[in-house]
Amino acid sequence: MSADPLPPPSPSPAPGRTTVRTAAVIPAAGRGVRLGPGAPKALRALGGTPMLIHAVRAMADSRAVSLVVVVAPPDGAAEVKSLLESHALPDRTDFLVVPGGESRQESVKLGLDALPPGYDIVLVHDAARPLVPVDTVDAVIEAVRDGAPAVVPALPLADTVKQVAPAGPDEPEPVVATPDRSLLRAVQTPQGFDRAALVRAHETVKDDVTDDASMVEQLGLTVVTVPGHEEAFKVTRPLDLVLAEAVLARRRLNDGF
Numbered sequence: 001m002s003a004d005p006l007p008p009p010s011p012s013p014a015p016g017r018t019t020v021r022t023a024a025v026i027p028a029a030g031r032g033v034r035l036g037p038g039a040p041k042a043l044r045a046l047g048g049t050p051m052l053i054h055a056v057r058a059m060a061d062s063r064a065v066s067l068v069v070v071v072a073p074p075d076g077a078a079e080v081k082s083l084l085e086s087h088a089l090p091d092r093t094d095f096l097v098v099p100g101g102e103s104r105q106e107s108v109k110l111g112l113d114a115l116p117p118g119y120d121i122v123l124v125h126d127a128a129r130p131l132v133p134v135d136t137v138d139a140v141i142e143a144v145r146d147g148a149p150a151v152v153p154a155l156p157l158a159d160t161v162k163q164v165a166p167a168g169p170d171e172p173e174p175v176v177a178t179p180d181r182s183l184l185r186a187v188q189t190p191q192g193f194d195r196a197a198l199v200r201a202h203e204t205v206k207d208d209v210t211d212d213a214s215m216v217e218q219l220g221l222t223v224v225t226v227p228g229h230e231e232a233f234k235v236t237r238p239l240d241l242v243l244a245e246a247v248l249a250r251r252r253l254n255d256g257f
């Protein structure tokens with residue numbers, strides 16, 4: 001069961017002010033090499049439905065999200081369009097599909113470039129995190145509305161973390177440090193942004209990065225965390241898919257279908 005959804009964004013805008021609208025960009029153009037051979041990861045089935053459709057529904061479940069931009073595998077935009085058309089999605093949400101790029105970073109940029117004017121808050125959500133609960137999505141949006149330029153859902157780490165130094169191919173890696181775990185977080189998506197900050201980050205930062213918030217950090221802007229959720233894990237390796245199937249089966253049992 002999900003909690004009460006957020007009210008529509010800015011239900012009573014001040015005179016002369018327009019409503020703040022939120023869009024979600026879903027990079028879904030990866031191959032899923034770590035998951036093993038098969039269709040592009042976003043199109044693989046979870047509970048009989050493509051993982052991407054779960055991720056799209058997770059964004060559209062938030063009443064604040066009125067547009068979802070899906071960044072499809074470069075040769076799969078037509079297939080993704082027809083998938084979206086053939087699955088039930090909320091009428092109040094618009095959808096756009098654009099072809100993706102070589103890296104996640106490039107795919108997000110292509111999604112951002114396709115975003116029409118009028119969306120001032122942007123979520124970036126991995127297709128590979130199909131089970132993020134709507135409460136987490138809403139918490140991210142709320143924190144951006146409260147003024148944070150960038151927001152990441154984050155969880156404390158369960159394992160102790162070691163920093164190692166590079167070693168030769170058959171050498172054991174030497175441990176060089178044990179960072180204070182209490183100050184480390186594993187971050188998830190959707191990450192939420194003030195659109196102007198995210199666009200500037202993508203135009204300015206040229207390093208390869210693994211998430212969008214780190215690009216905003218490089219601009220010197222504040223990035224804050226909200227509590228993440230265990231079920232927002234990323235389907236990366238085969239065991240993650242087993243866990244995702246189990247979580248979905250439990251949800252369906254609890255929902256009575």
Ligand SMILES: Nc1ccn([C@@H]2O[C@H](COP(=O)(O)OP(=O)(O)OP(=O)(O)O)[C@@H](O)[C@H]2O)c(=O)n1
Nearest residue numbers: 027028029030031032033034102103107127128
């Ligand atoms: N060129 C790329 C690479 C990744 N992604 C997307 O970025 C998200 C997170 O990436 P990851 O889990 O690393 O997916 P893959 O790149 O597909 O996985 P792998 O590295 O195992 O190939 C996924 O939704 C993936 O589809 C993308 O849109 N474009």
Ligand SMILES: C[C@](O)(CO)[C@H](O)COP(=O)(O)O
Nearest residue numbers: 104126187188189210211234
């Ligand atoms: C964006 C991300 O999901 C945050 O944890 C992650 O950095 C993506 O990493 P990947 O190696 O591209 O899966």
